[in-house]
Amino acid sequence: MRIDRRTLIAGLSAALLAPRRARAATVTDGAGRAVPVPARTERVFPAGPPAAIFLYTLAPELLLGWPRANRADEREFLLPDIGSRPEVGRITGRGNTANLEVVLALKPDLILDVGSTSATYVSLADRVQQQTGIPYALLDGRFDGIAAAYRTLGALIGRPAQGEEFAQATEKMVSTVTQRIGGISREQRPRVYYARGPRGLETGLGGSINVETIELLAQNVAGGTRGGLATVSIEQVLLWNPDVIITIDQDFAANVRNDPAWAPVKAVRDGRVHLSPKLPFGWVDFPPCVNRLIGLSWLAKLLYPALFPEDLRALTRDFYARFYHVTPSDAQIDRVLAGRD
Amino acid sequence: MTRPFLPGLGVALGVLVLGLIVAFTVGRYPVTLAELVDVIWSRATGGQPTAPAAVENVVLLVRGPRVVAAVLVGAALAVAGTAFQGLFRNPLVSPDILGASSGAALGAVLGIFFSLGVVGIEGLAFLGGLVAVAAVYVIGSFLQSRDPILVLVLTGVVIGALLGAGVGLVKYLADPYNQLPAMTFWLLGSLAAITVADLLPLLGPVALGTAVLLALRWRINVMSLPDDEARALGLATGPLRIAIVAAATLVTSASVATSGIIGWVGLVVPHLARALVGPDFPKLIPTAALLGGGYLLFIDTIARAAAPVEIPLGILTAVIGTPFFIWLLAGMQKNWS
Numbered sequence: 001m002r003i004d005r006r007t008l009i010a011g012l013s014a015a016l017l018a019p020r021r022a023r024a025a026t027v028t029d030g031a032g033r034a035v036p037v038p039a040r041t042e043r044v045f046p047a048g049p050p051a052a053i054f055l056y057t058l059a060p061e062l063l064l065g066w067p068r069a070n071r072a073d074e075r076e077f078l079l080p081d082i083g084s085r086p087e088v089g090r091i092t093g094r095g096n097t098a099n100l101e102v103v104l105a106l107k108p109d110l111i112l113d114v115g116s117t118s119a120t121y122v123s124l125a126d127r128v129q130q131q132t133g134i135p136y137a138l139l140d141g142r143f144d145g146i147a148a149a150y151r152t153l154g155a156l157i158g159r160p161a162q163g164e165e166f167a168q169a170t171e172k173m174v175s176t177v178t179q180r181i182g183g184i185s186r187e188q189r190p191r192v193y194y195a196r197g198p199r200g201l202e203t204g205l206g207g208s209i210n211v212e213t214i215e216l217l218a219q220n221v222a223g224g225t226r227g228g229l230a231t232v233s234i235e236q237v238l239l240w241n242p243d244v245i246i247t248i249d250q251d252f253a254a255n256v257r258n259d260p261a262w263a264p265v266k267a268v269r270d271g272r273v274h275l276s277p278k279l280p281f282g283w284v285d286f287p288p289c290v291n292r293l294i295g296l297s298w299l300a301k302l303l304y305p306a307l308f309p310e311d312l313r314a315l316t317r318d319f320y321a322r323f324y325h326v327t328p329s330d331a332q333i334d335r336v337l338a339g340r341d
Numbered sequence: 342m343t344r345p346f347l348p349g350l351g352v353a354l355g356v357l358v359l360g361l362i363v364a365f366t367v368g369r370y371p372v373t374l375a376e377l378v379d380v381i382w383s384r385a386t387g388g389q390p391t392a393p394a395a396v397e398n399v400v401l402l403v404r405g406p407r408v409v410a411a412v413l414v415g416a417a418l419a420v421a422g423t424a425f426q427g428l429f430r431n432p433l434v435s436p437d438i439l440g441a442s443s444g445a446a447l448g449a450v451l452g453i454f455f456s457l458g459v460v461g462i463e464g465l466a467f468l469g470g471l472v473a474v475a476a477v478y479v480i481g482s483f484l485q486s487r488d489p490i491l492v493l494v495l496t497g498v499v500i501g502a503l504l505g506a507g508v509g510l511v512k513y514l515a516d517p518y519n520q521l522p523a524m525t526f527w528l529l530g531s532l533a534a535i536t537v538a539d540l541l542p543l544l545g546p547v548a549l550g551t552a553v554l555l556a557l558r559w560r561i562n563v564m565s566l567p568d569d570e571a572r573a574l575g576l577a578t579g580p581l582r583i584a585i586v587a588a589a590t591l592v593t594s595a596s597v598a599t600s601g602i603i604g605w606v607g608l609v610v611p612h613l614a615r616a617l618v619g620p621d622f623p624k625l626i627p628t629a630a631l632l633g634g635g636y637l638l639f640i641d642t643i644a645r646a647a648a649p650v651e652i653p654l655g656i657l658t659a660v661i662g663t664p665f666f667i668w669l670l671a672g673m674q675k676n677w678s
Binding site: 049068196197198199201202205222224225227229230231232233234235236238239248251259260261263264282285286287288 | 368369370371394395398399402403404407458459462516518519522523526531533534536537645648649650651653
C-alpha cells in the first residue's frame with residue numbers, strides 16, 4: 001500500500017481526534033471524579049484485588065489478569081479460563097507492583113480501582129489517568145457503596161442493565177439482613193471479638209474496613225477505639241469477655257479451645273469461636289469487596305439463628321452462581337464452610 | 342573509675358522488685374493487691390484461692406508469664422549489650438550490631454509469609470538470628486585485617502543492611518491484607534502474646550548465654566584492651582571472642598524470637614549500669630541484668646496497661662530511650678573537651 005502525505009495526515013488526525021470525540025461522555029465515579037466513558041470496553045486493568053473481584057462478578061471476560069495469580073483451591077470456584085488469567089500486579093494500596101509501562105503494554109480500555117475513596121487514592125487515580133491517558137475509575141468498596149459502584153461500572157463498560165441487576169441483588173442481600181435485625185437494639189446485639197493472627201491478638205478497631213461485616217450485625221468489643229488494625233493483650237480480651245469470636249486464622253481457631261489462658265472467655269467456654277470461610281475470597285474481612293456479602297449472611301445466621309432459617313448451603317450456592325458464575329457441588333460447599341485450606 | 346558495687350547492685354535490684362510489684366498489680370484486667378496475694382499464697386501452699394477463677398487465670402497464665410518474659414528479655418538484651426560494648430570497645434554498640442535482629446526479622450517475616458504457626462515463626466526467627474551472626478563472623482574472619490574488631494563490625498553492618506533488604510522484599514511480596522500487618526506488628530516488638538509455653542524456650546538460651554558471659558566476666562575486662570595488649574597478657578583473643586559473640590547472640594536471638602524487635606534496651610541499659618557500678622565487668626554484668634529486667638518490665642507495663650490497644654514495645658523503648666541517649670551524648674561531649 002502506498003502512503004501519500006494526505007492519507008498519512010488524515011490517519012494521524014483521526015488517531016488523535018477519534019478517542020477525544022469518543023470520550024465526550026463521562027460518568028461520575030465513587031469519589032465524585034468525572035471519568036470519560038471508553039468508546040468500547042474490552043480490556044479492563046484491575047488496580048487491586050477488590051477491583052479484580054468486583055469486575056469479575058459483573059463482566060469476567062473483561063478482566064485482563066489478577067493482582068496475584070489465583071491458587072488452585074481458589075480457581076476451583078472461578079470460571080476456569082478467567083480464574084487462570086495471569087498475574088499483572090497492582091497499582092494501588094500498599095506499594096505498587098505493576099509497572100505503568102506494563103499496564104500500557106496490556107492496552108486496557110479502563111483501569112478500575114475499588115476501595116477507599118480518600119484523597120490519597122483520588123490523587124493516585126488522577127495521576128495514573130493523566131500519565132497513561134486511560135480512564136481510571138475509583139469506586140467505593142464499602143457495603144453502602146457497592147450498589148452505586150455496580151451502576152457506575154455498568155455505565156462505564158456499556159452494560160447498564162446488568163449493572164442495575166447486580167446493584168439490586170446487592171441491595172437485597174444487605175437490606176434482608178439489616179431489616180431482620182433492625183428490631184434488635186445495639187445493646188442487645190452479641191458482643192463479638194474479631195481475632196486475626198496466629199495468636200488471635202490482632203483485631204480491627206471501630207470503623208475499620210476489616211470489621212465492617214461484624215459491625216453491621218453486632219457490637220465490636222474493640223469498637224470503643226477508632227482506627228484500623230491493632231494488637232491487644234489477652235488481658236484486654238478477658239476484660240471484654242466477648243460472647244462470640246470470629247477469626248480468619250485456622251491455627252488460632254484450632255488452638256484456642258485448648259489454651260488455658262483463653263479458657264475463661266465466654267465465647268470459648270460456650271464453644272462460639274467461628275472460623276470464617278475464605279474460598280475463593282474471604283467472607284468477613286479481605287479483600288474488602290462484594291465477596292463479604294455472603295459473609296454477611298453467614299454471620300447473620302451464626303448470631304441470630306432464629307431470624308435466619310434459610311439453608312446456608314442454598315444461599316452459598318445462589319451467591320456463587322450469581323457472583324462467581326460457578327455452581328459448587330455439596331462437597332465443595334462443605335469445604336468452603338469448613339474454612340480450611 | 343571504681344564505684345561501690347553493692348549499693349549499685351542494690352539500686353538495680355530495687356528497680357526490679359518495684360517493677361515486679363507494679364507489673365503484677367497494674368493491668369487492663371482489674372486485680373486487687375489482696376486477690377494477687379491470695380492467688381500467689383494459695384498456689385504456694387497448695388490451697389484453694391478465694392479469688393474468682395478469672396483473676397487466678399489472669400495472674401498465673403496471662404500476666405505472670407508476660408512479667409517473667411519481660412524480665413528475661415530485658416535482662417538478656419542488657420547483658421548482651423554490655424558484653425558487646427566491652428568486646429567492641431565502643432559505647433554505641435547494641436546487641437544487634439552483628440545482625441542478630443535483622444536475621445531474626447527475616448526469619449520471622451518468612452515464617453509469616455509462609456503462613457507458619459507460632460512455633461514455626463519463632464523457630465525461624467531464632468535460627469535467623471544465629472545464622473546471620475555466624476555468617477557475619479565467618480565472613481569477618483575470612484577477611485584478613487589488622488583490626489579484626491572493626492572488620493567484624495563493618496561486616497555486621499553490611500550483612501544487616503542486606504538482611505534488611507530481604508525483609509523489605511518479603512514485605513513487598515506479602516499479602517497486603519493479612520500478612521503485611523502481621524509482619525509490621527512483629528517488627529515493632531510486643532510481649533502481648535506470651536504464654537506459659539513460651540517461657541521455657543526463652544529461659545533455656547537466655548540462662549545458658551548469660552551463664553557463659555558471667556563465667557567469662559574477668560576475661561571480658563581484658564578483652565576491652567586493644568587486641569595486641571590482650572594477647573600480650575596471655576589471652577587467646579580469637580576463641581574468647583567467638584565464645585562471647587556466641588553467648589550474646591544466643592540470648593539476643595532467643596529474646597528477639599519471642600518478643601520481636603526491641604531496640605534501645607541493649608544500648609541504653611549498659612550505660613545506666615555503668616553509671617551505677619563503673620565499668621568493671623564482674624560488677625557490670627549482674628547489675629545490667631537486673632536493671633535491664635526492671636527497665637523492660639516498666640516499659641511493658643505501660644505498653645499493656647495504658648490503653649485498650651497495645652502500644653508496640655519498639656515504639657515505647659525508642660520514645661523513652663532517645664531523650665536518654667541524647668543526654669548521654671551531651672555528657673560524653675563534656676568528657677571529651
